[in-house]
Amino acid sequence: MKNIVIFGAPGSGKGTQSELMINKYGFGHISTGDVLRAEIKNGTELGKTAKGFIDNGQLIPDELMIDILASVYDSFGKEHKGIIFDGFPRTIPQAEALKKMLADRGHCIAAMIELYAPEDILMARLLNRGKEQGRSDDNEETINKRLAVYKSQTAPLIDWYKKEGLHHYVKSYGILEEIFADVCKIIDEL
Known part of the structure; x- marks a missing residue:
C-alpha cells in the first residue's frame, strides 16, 4: 500500500500527475475539493456541516476535514493499493x-511528492486553464492570491515532510512523459 501526498502550488500539475498515477498503479484518489462538493451535493451530515462553514466564508475546521477524509478513505476498503491525497x-x-x-x-x-514549477509557468498554465475550462478562479488577480497563500501557509509543509523523511522533489515543467517518469521512479522505489 502506497499512500501518496501529491503536493505543489496551484498549476503545478497535481491533477494531471494524479490521473496518470491512477491509470498506471490503480491508486484511489481523494481530492478535497471534489470530496466536499460531493458531500454537500449528497446532503450528508458532514456535507451539511461543511456547507454551513462555506456559506459563511469560513475554512472547514481541520477536525471536520479529517472526519470527511477518514470516511472517504475507509470507503476504499482495507486492502487498497494506495490513495493519492490531493489538496490535503x-x-x-x-x-x-x-x-x-x-x-x-x-x-x-x-x-510526499512535491511538484515544482516556476511562478511564470504556473501563471501561464492557470490562465490557459481558465480560458479552456471557463474557471472563473483562474484569473491573474485570484491566481496571485492563491500563490501567496500557498507560499505563506502551505509551503512550510515541505520542511515538515523532509523531517519525516518522506519528501520527494519533481520538476513539473518540460515534457509530460519525462515528468511522469520521474514520479514513477519515486513510487517504484517505495
Missing part, C-alpha cells in the same frame, strides 16, 4: 492529523 494536507496541523488518522488504521504516508 495544506497546513502542518492537517499533516499531523492525517498521520494520526492513518496510524489509527495501521497505515501511513509512503511519500
Whole structure:
C-alpha cells in the first residue's frame, strides 16, 4: 500500500500527475475539493456541516476535514493499493492529523511528492486553464492570491515532510512523459 501526498502550488500539475498515477498503479484518489462538493451535493451530515462553514466564508475546521477524509478513505476498503491525497494536507496541523488518522488504521504516508514549477509557468498554465475550462478562479488577480497563500501557509509543509523523511522533489515543467517518469521512479522505489 502506497499512500501518496501529491503536493505543489496551484498549476503545478497535481491533477494531471494524479490521473496518470491512477491509470498506471490503480491508486484511489481523494481530492478535497471534489470530496466536499460531493458531500454537500449528497446532503450528508458532514456535507451539511461543511456547507454551513462555506456559506459563511469560513475554512472547514481541520477536525471536520479529517472526519470527511477518514470516511472517504475507509470507503476504499482495507486492502487498497494506495490513495493519492490531493489538496490535503495544506497546513502542518492537517499533516499531523492525517498521520494520526492513518496510524489509527495501521497505515501511513509512503511519500510526499512535491511538484515544482516556476511562478511564470504556473501563471501561464492557470490562465490557459481558465480560458479552456471557463474557471472563473483562474484569473491573474485570484491566481496571485492563491500563490501567496500557498507560499505563506502551505509551503512550510515541505520542511515538515523532509523531517519525516518522506519528501520527494519533481520538476513539473518540460515534457509530460519525462515528468511522469520521474514520479514513477519515486513510487517504484517505495
